[in-house]
Amino acid sequence: MRELLDAVADGDVSPAEAEARLNGYATTEAGRFDAAREERTGVPEAVLADGKTTAEVADLAATAVETTGRALCTRVDDPTAETVTTALAEEFPDSNVEYDERAxxxxxxxxxxxxxxxxxxxxxxxxxxxxAAAAGEAATTLTEMGARVTRVSDVGVAGLHRTIDALADLRAMDVLVVAAGREGALPTVLAGLVDVPIIGLPVASGYGHGGAGEAALAGMLQSCAPVTVVNVDAGYAAGVQAGLVARSVDSARTDGRR
Incomplete structure (x- = not known):
């Protein structure tokens, strides 16, 4: 601990970084950032922008970069992205910031x-x-967890030949995240055609009764083929679940090479 205190006194370690090392989290005016989540669970902490002011998101994002070297923010709108990007550029001039407007x-x-x-x-x-938006959130999360991500788009069951055309690529994956709205049939169809785990991601696309994602969620939960299901539009959760499977696959392959 004395070395850490000396590093703070010398300006080599910030107070926030020291707090994160000691407590596992860093306290800001916007809340507490769980800097130890990835070390503890293998899952990178994410800053949910919904319900927060742009200043709060920027504060937490800067704390994330300061304590872990990375910030992952979800449900970010354009004004928030602009504020956060500007704030990070001022505090960390050489940092790299990427904003996906769709995801x-x-x-x-x-x-x-x-x-x-x-x-x-x-x-x-x-x-x-x-x-695509929910799928993009999952893809970003998976990329940050270190998985190799392949995007496959517009292969819904309304044109089943599109699904069949993509089967060879899908069967080569270790795990799939499948995002679908309306009745949410695609994960069930694929679960009967591939031999890899499937994370069903129901999406609030559609209209009328069940059009806010309820029908897709119910359809995936009632799947007669084995599908693991997350909540409606929960791209981050789907990415995390698939990322944890990917970590197990990586661990098994690493052990096999030893």
Whole structure:
């Protein structure tokens, strides 16, 4: 501890970084950032922008970069992305910031950040174009967890030949995240055709009764083929679940090479 205190006194370690090392979290005016989550669970902490002011998101994102070398923000709108990008550029001039407007994700890496790399392939499948936002959130999460991500888009069951055409690529994956709205049939169909775990991601696309994702959620939960299901539009959760499978695959392959 004395070494850490000396490093703070010398300006080599910030108070927030020291708090994160000691407590596992860093306290800001916007809340507490769980800096030890990835070390503890293998899952990178994410800053949910919904319900927060742009200043609060920027504060937490900066704390994330300061304490872990990376910030992963979800449900980010354009004004928030602009505020966060400007704030990070001022505080960490050499950091790299990427904003995906469709997926509503923002990722920032400090120059010295060493991203994880898993020997595992994850397919992120979107039934239709309307499902791309939720699928994109999952893909960003998986990329940050170190998986190799392959995006497969617009292969919904309304044109089953599109699904069949993509089967060879999907069967080569270690795990699939399948995003679908309307009745949510695609994960069930694929679960009967491939021999890899499937994470069903119901999407609030559609209209009328069940059009806010309820029908897709119910359909996936009632699947007669084995599908693991997350909540409606929960791209981050789906990405995390698939990422944990990818970590296990990577671990098994690493052990097999020893």
């Amino acid at each position: 509503r994700t923002l990722v920032a890496h400090a120059p010295a950040f060493d991203p994880p790399a898993l020997d595992a392939d994850v397919g992120v499948v979107a039934a239709g174009t309307a499902d």
